[in-house]
Amino acid sequence: MDLLQLRYFRAVARFEHISRAAEELHVAQPSVSRTIARLEAELGTDLFDRQGRRIRLNQYGALFLRHVERALSELDDARRAVADARERGLGRVTVTAETLLTLARALGSFRATHPAADVRLYQSNAVEMERRLRAREVDFCVASQPLTGAGLECVELAREEVLLAVPYGHRLAGRRSIRVAELAHESFVVSRPGNWPRALLDRLFAAEGLTPQISCQADEPGASGELIGAGLGIGLVPAISRQEGIRAPVTWVRIDAPDCHRVLTLVWHRDAHLSEAARAFRTFITSTPFMTHRFPPARQAQP
Numbered sequence: 001m002d003l004l005q006l007r008y009f010r011a012v013a014r015f016e017h018i019s020r021a022a023e024e025l026h027v028a029q030p031s032v033s034r035t036i037a038r039l040e041a042e043l044g045t046d047l048f049d050r051q052g053r054r055i056r057l058n059q060y061g062a063l064f065l066r067h068v069e070r071a072l073s074e075l076d077d078a079r080r081a082v083a084d085a086r087e088r089g090l091g092r093v094t095v096t097a098e099t100l101l102t103l104a105r106a107l108g109s110f111r112a113t114h115p116a117a118d119v120r121l122y123q124s125n126a127v128e129m130e131r132r133l134r135a136r137e138v139d140f141c142v143a144s145q146p147l148t149g150a151g152l153e154c155v156e157l158a159r160e161e162v163l164l165a166v167p168y169g170h171r172l173a174g175r176r177s178i179r180v181a182e183l184a185h186e187s188f189v190v191s192r193p194g195n196w197p198r199a200l201l202d203r204l205f206a207a208e209g210l211t212p213q214i215s216c217q218a219d220e221p222g223a224s225g226e227l228i229g230a231g232l233g234i235g236l237v238p239a240i241s242r243q244e245g246i247r248a249p250v251t252w253v254r255i256d257a258p259d260c261h262r263v264l265t266l267v268w269h270r271d272a273h274l275s276e277a278a279r280a281f282r283t284f285i286t287s288t289p290f291m292t293h294r295f296p297p298a299r300q301a302q303p
């Protein structure tokens with residue numbers, strides 16, 4: 001049994017598809033198939049159930065995967081520890097968030113304080129965040145949805161109300177507040193499933209026994225304000241965007257619903273190796289009010 005077999009197995013287990021795993025690994029499909037076959041022969045049991053061209057991880061494969069993930073994570077941590085010891089300065093910190101706009105000013109403040117730190121950024125939805133943490137691909141997630149898997153630790157960074165943004169001239173533009181049931185026939189601009197605005201919208205509507213009408217889906221949650229201002233629909237936008245003075249021509253309406261807010265948390269894996277830069281980032285980001293990094297003084301957009 002060697003590392004190549006373990007990495008190939010992990011990729012096939014993740015996708016439950018030989019061709020997709022081969023693409024991820026940048027190798028030929030037959031090579032992946034032969035490697036998995038050798039591994040199963042060495043273990044004396046099948047790790048996947050096969051039905052024609054489809055494969056599914058079986059109970060032995062799931063058991064083996066848990067140990068493989070742990071072993072490969074330890075090896076990745078060891079590699080990073082050696083690299084950190086070899087590098088000059090603070091080393092590297094890797095961070096992911098659903099929208100990088102959330103991190104821009106906070107990371108700018110951090111780099112101004114720690115110029116020797118090597119900062120790397122990624123954009124991920126909640127599912128991908130948890131996978132990246134477990135695979136040790138990132139040190140931290142700045143999450144707008146709960147990440148509650150085993151071994152994960154988190155601290156709340158900020159809590160903010162979520163408002164309804166509507167374009168100028170919309171029938172709701174003069175309202176101060178509105179109930180979710182009144183929005184049943186409105187068209188919404190929202191991010192794709194997996195991102196926090198879509199999760200919140202679905203939850204608010206489900207509580208009323210309704211399903212939202214979607215007119216526009218975007219991969220970048222931070223683009224919603226501009227799309228709403230262009231008249232493509234209405235949408236959920238964090239209240240802090242109002243204070244930031246968003247440039248899009250929108251007005252704001254409070255939503256009369258419980259728990260209509262976003263909670264930002266910093267999440268990391270308890271057992272992961274953290275470089276000096278990563279430890280400095282965690283201390284920095286949790287010791288200063290998060291929103292004070294990100295936004296200038298409040299100002300209201302004008303029609």
